[in-house]
């Protein structure tokens with residue numbers, strides 16, 4: 063029986079090891095041809111000019127690779143690409159769209175099956191198989207090829223797009239453009255610093271060992287750790303639980319336990335080399351044995367061993383997590399840039415972020431916003447290694463990264479970066495001026511923080527308080543849960559820096575995409591799972607310690623307000639209050655002069671929209687967490703680049719829900735503010751002011767721009783723009799309408 067999943071999986075594993083895209087493309091057609099037992103398998107890839115180029119083939123003439131090309135609609139392949147629909151023909155030549163490409167030698171093949179490779183709605187290419195006999199392919203074969211194409215599209219989109227690009231030569235280095243998602247605004251030109259989380263077995267450096275016993279012990283521990291990792295089903299390729307894939311993990315485990323491998327490593331160590339050198343040598347010699355085999359199934363074991371070898375190596379080398387110490391400021395570039403990277407580099411050396419994964423609302427983006435550095439995320443499966451140590455441009459307004467930029471482009475971006483700096487400098491005079499609209503309405507501008515590093519930017523830019531202190535960030539930067547004393551030190555630093563201005567501290571909000579390195583939570587649906595207050599109410603002691611620490615830190619400052627993340631039930635609020643009361647009582651008993659601070663909630667779970675009258679008497683304020691509220695209202699994962707285009711805080715349902723919420727808060731006489739990223743979008747700010755929101759909390763970077771905007775707005779205009787918003791057909795129409803207004807006010811520089 064044909065198993066597309068296992069073939070796809072093997073291709074993906076090999077993809078990580080393929081030296082260049084030509085070998086990878088060849089490997090794809092080889093694997094598919096073997097699996098389907100056909101005479102020809104060919105891959106046509108859409109190039110940057112929109113033409114389909116024969117990029118790899120087994121069965122057609124090799125000379126036709128790179129030279130056979132067709133426009134969409136032309137020939138059978140072009141027709142498949144244009145209609146985005148397969149063609150399954152017993153005799154290709156009889157089809158009216160058939161066109162003969164002489165150099166291919168395809169006249170020998172009658173049976174033809176071609177399927178499009180589609181990614182995010184776009185045709186990336188066409189996969190074709192052919193046989194000599196006159197026959198239609200079976201349904202099973204067709205289904206196999208369709209499934210393979212879907213896997214290729216999902217996992218290798220970046221490799222495919224790149225496959226038709228010209229090769230880099232010494233005298234001509236082509237410009238590399240990578241389109242991602244806007245993570246954090248700003249333009250930056252600096253050296254790229256590749257986060258080397260990807261290791262290749264062949265590149266492991268060879269070293270002498272310390273002592274035989276020591277190296278034996280190291281390798282034994284690393285192999286045991288790898289086995290544990292496999293036992294927990296932690297699959298590097300992020301697979302879901304599935305019988306076929308689990309059996310693949312079993313294969314890994316078997317290989318890991320193989321006496322031959324253990325023996326080979328032990329023998330190398332006896333020769334006096336380090337554990338990682340022994341691992342590399344033993345693995346490579348076993349790999350060579352498998353690679354020499356004829357049986358394709360056994361051959362594929364070689365790839366499994368490569369993956370496995372790297373896994374064991376990671377367990378041997380904690381220094382892969384060492385501190386980064388560039389001489390000059392750099393842009394961090396990697397598959398995923400997370401809090402651990404932020405903590406491993408000096409803040410003044412970090413000026414931008416580029417990541418293959420993530421989306422506008424992922425925590426990479428939130429942190430970049432907090433630090434005021436541009437970020438481009440969600441680029442997809444691209445190879446960014448050639449950018450390492452070269453000067454790159456990142457444009458966080460458009461989600462664009464440019465490698466090897468020509469001088470003219472560099473000059474243009476330098477000009478834009480200078481303009482941006484000048485705007486920031488121009489706006490610095492606003493620091494001491496109030497955020498007051500033209501018609502005299504006062505708006506409070508607070509800041510969102512979490513890192514100690516972003517405390518002073520907030521103050522320097524005139525924040526009137528902290529509207530959201532993300533207390534999980536210091537937790538994420540630790541190796542263990544911080545003690546109460548340690549927390550007191552951290553919170554005191556924040557509260558005293560702002561005192562007497564108010565500081566809203568949110569209690570630990572982990573879960574979802576915010577994992578503690580020392581306390582992983584594995585769930586099927588993390589965003590619907592053990593998040594925020596749900597987690598801390600179950601780990602009552604952690605919440606109690608945290609609240610105690612906040613209260614102690616507040617003793618001489620008296621500016622603390624507590625905020626509950628991810629509340630969805632009335633009883634959660636009751637239980638939270640009980641813990642605060644207990645903390646206050648305990649501390650009083652211990653002699654601390656503490657009192658209960660105001661307690662507010664985040665509106666992130668839509669259920670809260672209907673609970674407010676019931677919660678009213680036991681809360682002091684609400685803060686709109688528009689990042690999560692949008693995600694849950696629209697059922698769109700805020701971190702998933704595949705649905706990033708569906709995530710929008712201007713969606714009519716979001717606007718209508720917020721309007722209702724603000725109205726309800728006014729009716730209940732409940733202070734309402736917003737702390738989600740929506741408050742950084744000038745268009746959204748106009749709408750929020752129109753709704754009646756008068757307190758915004760946002761990253762320090764955006765604060766002067768939003769103040770500038772507010773000082774030019776008439777609230778009466780905001781109200782009428784909000785009313786007109788209902789008649790806008792699309793979110794883009796709405797954005798255009800408000801942007802026009804912003805431009806008319808002379809604030810075009812705010813719209814990038």
Ligand code: PEP
Pocket residue numbers: 428530532571666686687688689690691737738739
């Ligand atoms: C939000 O959900 O809008 C929010 C501010 O919280 P976070 O982004 O930390 O989840």
Ligand code: MG
Pocket residue numbers: 666687689690
């Ligand atoms: Mg949230």
